[in-house]
Amino acid sequence: MRVVDFIVKFLKQKKINDIFMLTGYGAMYLNDAVKLAGIKYYATRNEATAPSMASAYSRIKNKVGVACVTAGPGATNALPGLAEAYVDSSPIVILSGQVDYKQTTHSTNSKKIRSFGTAEINIIPIVKPLTKYAEIIKNPLDVKYIIQKAFHLASSGRKGPVWIDIPLNVQKAKIDEKKLKSYFPKINSKINLRNNIKKDSEKILNLFEKSKKPILILGHGVKQSGKIAEIKKIIDLLKIPVIFTRFTNDLIPHNKKHIYGISGIKATKFSKKIMNQSDLAISFGCRFSPQFVGHDYQALSNAKVISVDLEKDELNKKGQKIDIPLRYDLTNFLPSFLVFLKKKKLKKFIQWNNHCSNLKKNFPITFKNYNKKNKSKLMDLYYFMDRLGKISSKKNILITDAGSNYYIGGQVWNFEKNQKELSSYTNAAMGLSIPLSIGAAVASPKSTILSVTGDGSLELNIQELKTISHNKFNIKLFVINNGGYVSMHNWADTFFRGRRVDNPIDTGDGTLNLKNIAKAFDMDYFLIPNSKNLDFKLKKINNIKRPLFIEVLTDNKQIIYDAYKDY
Structure with a gap:
């Protein structure tokens, strides 16, 4: 051998x-x-x-x-x-x-x-x-x-x-x-671990009972623990508003009771208000990135923060103030915490829950629907992403990578049919939708992959279109044609009074002939020029069982809502 x-x-x-x-x-x-x-x-x-x-x-x-x-x-x-x-x-x-x-x-x-x-x-x-x-x-x-x-x-x-x-x-x-010699990992004592978790669960419960406006924050550590069934039962017992990070946005459908979806700068106004008004934040597996709690770390300024995380440095780093840092692997902590809660009679927060529910109703993200009088107007990307989410089902995996599609997907997708999402969560890196889609297609061949990328992002891993067509992966690649680099143009216009580095004269910025690109890589091409009959087109595309390259024309002056400033 x-x-x-x-x-x-x-x-x-x-x-x-x-x-x-x-x-x-x-x-x-x-x-x-x-x-x-x-x-x-x-x-x-x-x-x-x-x-x-x-x-x-x-x-x-x-x-x-x-x-x-x-x-x-x-x-x-x-x-x-x-x-x-x-x-x-x-x-x-x-x-x-x-x-x-x-x-x-x-x-x-x-x-x-x-x-x-x-x-x-x-x-x-x-x-x-x-x-x-x-x-x-x-x-x-x-x-x-x-x-x-x-x-x-x-x-x-x-x-x-x-x-x-x-x-x-x-x-x-x-x-x-x-x-050959083997590797044997160290095994920690579970008896001491259980005792420590019980003591710290008492600390959490004490603050929970004193609180009037508690929230539960679920970060990537929850997904990685694999204890999804346990966290759902914990939510049912606590009965308090639940906030997701970008990693966990698809964890539970957003139409379920107590679920308020993603929060952060590029999220929703109501989730920010809930964080601002809370007096206790119980966090599981969240690193409190500036994108989540704001660059001034003020989103939870009125709350005591309890953070359960296995990374000591994440608990001790500068940034979000953590009042009670608890270092545990959620794989061990969540099952024990669930057992602990089941034995307790927990306080109810009817007034707080009703208030949060009203915030969700009163501060939705709004966008322009199709209007027969404005046929010539380019489509609002919010409308496209919302409809793509709405027509998808449990059989779909949704994928985004960078810029406008990454932010807007996070804001409007509610995962009401238990869809799953993959993305370049931390970096929102250009060009990642294509390789993420291929990995997803291999892992789940019975799923239809609905993948969104930008006309700029496309160029970074364009070579892998051949991997898609050669393997006949059931991937629908929606390429957002907004004239190129809309989110970067927004930054330049906001911070530098319109001085753009990525302009046609200096860098040749702009959109490739996407129809020719699809042909070069042996992919069937489809064009969505506007929002007319959008649901019909998306359903038709979703039902085709072969790779598709779909060019989507959207507003080249697209505004991406900032929950800390806009609407």
Whole structure:
């Protein structure tokens, strides 16, 4: 058995049946082992997208995603996708090929040697700041220990990416599986943990009983804990307003009782008012980003803040003041907290709940519907995104990436039919909709992917359109044609009196011929020129079981509502 054969055997034992990779000389034995093992591999057109595909796959499947890249430039190309996985806490494993160890920079122990072997770079120190664990396999007998440790760290605690670098001589080395040493993670005492959770649950309950206007904030840590059934029962017991972050916006349909959806700068006026007026915020797994609580951290200025989070540095960082920081993994905390609450008679907040319900009714986001008298007017993106959300169902996965589609999708989608969403949550990075869609399509082949990107974002990963058409993924890619970079134009007009860097003369900004793009990548093209009969068109598109490239013409002066300033 070769080292690479052991690796793919381990992947299959972990039920990893799909992998995203771009083949190369430095990973040739890895590539061969994947083929021999019958693991389905999806060839990306650029290594930068492989980690993002693996990230989407991991979120939909709720298990580790895997990407494989080659040495040198193949590894460095993967860095943007790795960074996305890191900030979004995606549990992925990246396997990189490497030249023979004796020709690696790593083997020299010198910081002055920049490259040694052919197309070689010392990738480990580059990726360490963006991973939970990064290691090069120098000794073939270490393979079991390293890959077990990598998978454990990627999928436990605050999840995130790991990286394993495998030189060619190690890849092809023959090993005896019986002689391989194993990795054994530390096991903490659950008795002490349960006692501590009970004491801290009493603290929460004490403040809860004293409160008049409590809210519950659910962040990404709740999703990562996998304790969705428990959190729903906790909501039913507490019966207080529930606020989501961008990560958790699709957690529970927004028409359910006590659910008020996303809050933050690019959210809704009513959710901001609820946060402003609350006197107690119980937060699970939220990092209180400036986008969520405001750049001056004043959204919860009238509230005592209890934060349950497993990351000590998130609890202690400057920014949002946390009155009671409680460091726990929600995987352990939520089930115990639920048991604790079930034994208590809890205070009711009828007046507060009625007040919040009225805020939701009185401060909705409004936008222009189709009007027969204004046929020539370009479509309001709010209207398009709202209707796309409305016609979708549980069989759909909604995807956004950057700028206007990212913000507006977050504001208007209510997930009333248990739809799911994937996005570049932390960075709102341009170009991510396409690789996220591919990862989602592989993870859930029975779903129809409704993916939205911008005419500017399209260009960043345009090569992966061929991956979509070649694999016949059931992806509907809606490309918003608003003349290019509307959200950036809004910033320039607001902050710099209309001085735009991205103008046609200086940068050639503007929109490609999207119909020709679709044709070049073998995708069927569809045009939505205005909002007339929009629901009919969207339903028709959603029912077609093949890849589609849909150009959507929208207002080139689109305004994105700011919950802290507008409407």
